[in-house]
Amino acid sequence: MTNQKWDGISKSTKAVWAGEEETFFEGAAQVPIINSVSYNHDDVDEWLEVALGKREGHIYSRNTNPTVKVFEEKMRVLEDAEAATSFSTGMAAISNILFTLLSPGQRVVSVKDTYGGTSIVFMEHLPRFDINVTMCETHDQDAIEAETLNGCDLLYLETPTNPTMKVLDLKRLIAAGKKAGAIIVVDNTFATPINQNPLALGADLVVHSATKFIGGHSDALGGIVCGREDLVNKIYGFREINGATLDANSAYLLLRGLKTLKLRIECQNSNAMALAQFLETHEKVDKVFYPGLKSDPAHDIAKAQMSGFGGMLSFSLKGGFDAVRHFLPQIRFAHRAAHLGGVETIVGPPRTTSHVELTEIQRQELGIPESLIRCSVGIEGIEDIIADFDQALADI
């Protein structure tokens, strides 16, 4: 599908209108939640054409659904992609990409700091199908580039990474992937299409956990893959059969969240920057990890490839895990949870959440201090967030 009719239209307008320009069933101005499992076809010839994909329409909601289709179209336009297909969760999207596009004997190059679930697919599941996965040191762009040029069928990137906000040089690594003839996939969950567009830099596919910033309200799970039409169609073909389908009710919530995506992300970008700058000068904070800070080793690369630095940051406290134990309960306006991307500020220590299964040594190897706190900065008033963190830090 071409995006010509969206040329020159701003992301704010796309977030509000893409997929929703026509009126719906009975003239509804808002997208109806279609819970019907199947669709009637009174004309057998038309039915056949829909079944063969020669005519627009729906057959069975495991495959396609009108509410879900609007969500896919909005994301397709926001990522300026040829095609998009959706999933029940972000992990379903990632698993479907990998299990559709890879075959025994092939090789994946990626990094050690991918999302925890993705790492498990790399370490435990792909090898069972004789697919070799090389996970490079995330900060070592030379090594990632060299391994890619060494022979790579699928280059899997994620940036910024969880939880220490490392940044991969997309332009450089995508060039290496292209040279190697690899399919290039980027997990764009932390950045969102507002801050970063890997397809514009040459990636073949972009994947999101829509559960996070896309939905933005922490009340719906979902995943989406956008990119090259031939690849997306193949992935859809596998998802249609394995059944990791996005539900219409969730698609509606994600669509509703998406309308304010630009507003939310701009606010979270500026709140996270202000909080990172405040934390950086605080005597009880050991280190702040945020690519927006000029002191951050990844600042220059981030500045070149992102139009905003995002709502995610992390920081370590002086005083080890005991300090974390005292700090977290004092925070008034934040959820203490293993989640991110919502309108509320969310804090959690990787030591007890995303990286709980690792030993202290393994966390050290990934550069994760024991006293690290990951923070998904919300849309609250920044003066309240800073005052809240300040009073909680005073008491540790």
Ligand SMILES: *Cc1c(COP(=O)(O)O)cnc(C)c1O
């Ligand atoms: C949460 C997350 C995922 C997985 O998404 P789910 O919707 O929880 O399955 C994948 N990648 C990143 C970067 C995430 O933060």
